[in-house]
Amino acid sequence: MSPSTSNGALQPPKKTIVAPLPNPSLQVTADHQLKQVEAPVYPPGPGEVLLHIKATGVCGSDIHFWKTGRIGSLVVEGDCILGHEASGVVLKCGEGVATLMPGDRVAVEPGVPCGQCFLCMDGRYNLCEDVQFAGVYPYHGTIQRFKIHPAKWCHKLPDNVTFSEGALLEPLSVVMHGIKSAGLSLGRGAVICGAGPIGLIALAAARASGAHPLVITDLEPRRLDFAQKFVPSCMTYQVDLSLDAKGNAKNIRKLFGMEEYFLPDTILECTGVESSVVTAAYTVRRGGIVMAIGVGRPIMNNLPFMHLSLAEISLKFINRYRDTWPGGLQCLGGKILDLKPLVTHIYPLEKALDALHTCSHLSNGSIKVQIVDDVDVVF
Structure with a gap:
């Protein structure tokens, strides 16, 4: 391995400290x-x-x-x-x-x-x-x-x-930055796409924020079972690969009831998978927000541009986080999140x-x- 600077960048060799333990x-x-x-x-x-x-x-x-x-x-x-x-x-x-x-x-x-x-x-x-x-x-x-x-x-x-x-705290910071940018509302429904670590943290943080009802989606039933135990008040939806984005979106919407007003106005997309992003676009209510948190492919070719445009849906993005560690420490130290x-x-x-x-x-x-x-x- 080439030696590194104190901040990690590669540089010419320099004298090392002799530590009592290997590194x-x-x-x-x-x-x-x-x-x-x-x-x-x-x-x-x-x-x-x-x-x-x-x-x-x-x-x-x-x-x-x-x-x-x-x-x-x-x-x-x-x-x-x-x-x-x-x-x-x-x-x-x-x-x-x-x-x-x-x-x-x-x-x-x-x-x-x-x-x-x-x-x-x-x-x-x-x-x-x-x-x-x-x-x-x-x-x-x-x-x-x-x-x-x-x-x-x-x-x-x-x-x-x-x-x-x-x-x-690092993955929590990603979620905190996404939630702040999306602006979850007390008593308003939200969907979390993906029950991996980021999605599960987003689920817990959304619950702590007062958003309700909450639905979390995934392909893997074991992860959905984990989500249900982790945040018992949430609903889960297993993505159906036999359906297209509109079909899955229709099924997710049914979990919120039939009235347009009660449809989710925020989607926290935590997978970065193109089909999931498209499903999120068709799931969120008109005028709502799709917050892309997950890391995806460099180019996505199938985003429903005119649907997003005609419904004034905001597709938003985050890059990591800023000024989140103090708040994250308060959440953990104050037992707001476990x-x-x-x-x-x-x-x-x-x-x-x-x-x-x-x-x-x-x-x-x-x-x-x-x-x-x-x-x-x-x-």
């Missing part, structure tokens, strides 16, 4: 392979902290980078440590760090924007084109024991929030490869797979 990491290669190798450890620079990563969730994007080598314009061109849903413990602080100290438990906000462009200056730092995002080539991610990260993007965990919950049941599989860091294989096959029955490192580290 195992899980890396994806440009030829769609995974490998577990030792990674170097670097001292924190000004404004940075050295973290012991305690928990990392496996995300669908990690699987995309492994299987296809890209997500849109983001391309794996060399070895890169995966992972971005993480929490850990501060081991060392670099010069000028005043907000954290060794021993602090933190959640890691993985995107480090440039701070200088007009989007950063406007507060929309999630749209920064020069963002250095953990686990996206060439910026190394969190499936490793030790990682350098700017202190500014590390958020202290309350005492009653576990490392596992701290690692769930996301712990989502973690169905846990692997030690040394078996991170197995974790990705488990996550990549629906037949394994996983919801959220996490990689944990329970060793004690003292520098």
Whole structure:
């Protein structure tokens, strides 16, 4: 592996710290392979902290980078440590760090924007084109024991929030940004497309927001069963592959009753699958919002443009999140949301490869797979 800078970018070799423990990491290669190798450890620079990563969730994007080598314009061109849903413990602080100290438990906000462009200056730092995002080539991610990260993007965990919950703050942030942008309404119906981790978090968050009634859709009956137990008040709909988008949309609408007023005015589309996006367009009521949260194909050719236009349906998008970690911490610390049941599989860091294989096959029955490192580290 080529050495990296303190923020993860590739650079010439530099002197490493001799740590009392090795630094195992899980890396994806440009030829769609995974490998577990030792990674170097670097001292924190000004404004940075050295973290012991305690928990990392496996995300669908990690699987995309492994299987296809890209997500849109983001391309794996060399070895890169995966992972971005993480929490850990501060081991060392670099010069000028005043907000954290060794021993602090933190959640890691993985995107480090440039701070200088007009989007950063406007507060929309999630749209920064020069963002250095953990686990996206060439910026190394969190499936490793030790990682350098700017202190500014590390958020202290309350005492009653576990490392596992701290690692769930990243997918929760995706949902929070989507819900805020969609504007769910108290007592108004909504549909969540997809009962994967993001869809299930969206279901729980929509319930906490007061939206009602709620319907969640999926192809997999086991995931719908999980959703029903996770949020008992929801209704479920198993997508019928023998029907087209209009046919499935008609069936989903029936769950809300026959009156137009009670049809869902918000759809949270969490799959990124084209047929699901089209179904969402035909499901939402006239004047409603379809919020695309899931990651999809670069080009979709079958969107019903004139239906969206004539019904004044807003098709909206999000890119990751911004300013969500403080609110997410309040949701978890204040017990507004309990996301712990989502973690169905846990692997030690040394078996991170197995974790990705488990996550990549629906037949394994996983919801959220996490990689944990329970060793004690003292520098």
